[in-house]
Amino acid sequence: MAESIVRRNDPNAITPFWNRIPQFFLFPLSPQPLLFMLGVAAALLLASLLPPLRLPIAFLAVLGFLRYCYAVLDRAAFGLASTPRLDSQGAGIYRPWKQLAVLLVYGLMVAFSQAVLGTIAAHAIEYTLLLLLPANVMWLGLTNSLLASLNVVKLFGLMRAIGWPYLALCVFVVLLSAAADTVSYFLVFPLGSTVFAVPAFALAQMYFILITFNMLGYALYQYRERCVRWARTPRLPPPHSTSPSRSGGSRRRPPPWTPASSNCSTRVSRVPLPT
DSSP: OOOBOOOTTTTGGGOOOGGHHHHHHHGGGGGHHHHHHHHHHHHHHHHHOGGGGGHHHHHHHHHHHHHHHHHHHHHHHHHHHOOOOOOTTTTTTTTHHHHHHHHHHHHHHHHHHHHHOOOOHHHHHHHHHHHHHHHHHHHHHHHHHHHHTTTTHHHHHHHHHTTHHHHHHHHHHHHHHHHHHHHHHHHHHTTTTSHHHHHHHHHHHHHHHHHHHHHHHHHHHHHHHHHHHHOTTOOOOOSSOOOOOTTSSSEEOOTTTSSSSSSSSSSSSGGGOOO
């Protein structure tokens, strides 16, 4: 049985995410995440040494890392402190593609607003999208649906379900992004244009991105009952994990922190944990 972050039969025992900042910073230094980051950095180093294969290797490394990030988010949303296996299949093979598609759509929206509406409107849309991005990552992680993750109504609903702590979550995400850029600069500047510059930059970025995904998953776990009360509708998008049905198709399964019954106050201890 995997290690649990809290006593699962006592929701009041859940530590708020802002009190777990040290644990979030230590998480990427655990053996499995650290090995994964070093593997991605080694792949990027190889790409630097093989110019014809630079772009394909770099693109595959980014996709593999994003897939691992969503595996981290999944485990944290379960309320589990253990790290996912390096070969974890829990993240879903298409979620990295969908996340890149979301970023592309966001970029196109900002560019279009800049060309049509002007700079002020473009900045307003850009900041709004940045505010929605954490909710987008969490909702994509739960539903595995590109359209659902682009649904602004759903994203604002998730933000409202979490409440004011969502703003604190956004502040932490912005600070982590700024820290990643700062650390990247101090790592890359001494290396100049050597082949080690790109792997060093990638290591710094991956470290803080893993912290972010772990924090977002934990926030879902911390506010799971609020999210369940908001999300339990007949139109809830299908989750990313499905299991075969007797008819040969697939049947829906609730998100990992969803209560087993229709009673939203059901304790999470009723949900079987992965081994």
